[in-house]
Amino acid sequence: GAVVSQHPSRVICKSGTSVKIECRSLDFQATTMFWYRQFPKKSLMLMATSNEGSKATYEQGVEKDKFLINHASLTLSTLTVTSAHPEDSSFYICSARSNWGGHTEAFFGQGTRLTVV
């Protein structure tokens, strides 16, 4: 299957700083990438849909000025958590959509564990 690489896997940052998370599709072009957040013992929560060359579409309740998404190329999307607070500590996962055999599948990055201290 397709490979999606997410970096870093773990990051600890101080309150008030910004953190950038990268998501790359290694062997296919992804016009659409998705950013999820997962709280402990909860399912994936879609934060935003990232479209190459255009603005991201944010889900209701997600602050677009706090979670900056850039999808500058067909293989790279970035999520920047700005002015991080401890409540932003979470597991962030990206996925890229690929169409094969007539259906759609989401391939996931490894996830990023963000801890804000």
Added chain:
Amino acid sequence: GQNIDQPTEMTATEGAIVQINCTYQTSGFNGLFWYQQHAGEAPTFLSYNVLDGLEEKGRFSSFLSRSKGYSYLLLKELQMKDSASYLCAVVDSNYQLIWGAGTKLIIKP
């Protein structure tokens, strides 16, 4: 609204068989996925169903009934490493993935 229901938690014994059910109500249907997620890791793909019936893949099988809005994941010969959360996700008419909350499966020796 769109809704996917799975049991929150299940417990089974090593070597046994377990069936994890998923019912859904979505705007359109373009397939159903099952993913496995170990704690602290990203989900990994298990199966995809778009037509009614049973798809078998080794120890794992997945069943779909579109008319009933129902699917199940069947795990045979359970191993301790199968302890994980199992996520059901439906592709709706806009090709968006709608996620269930996941079923935490606990395997006991």
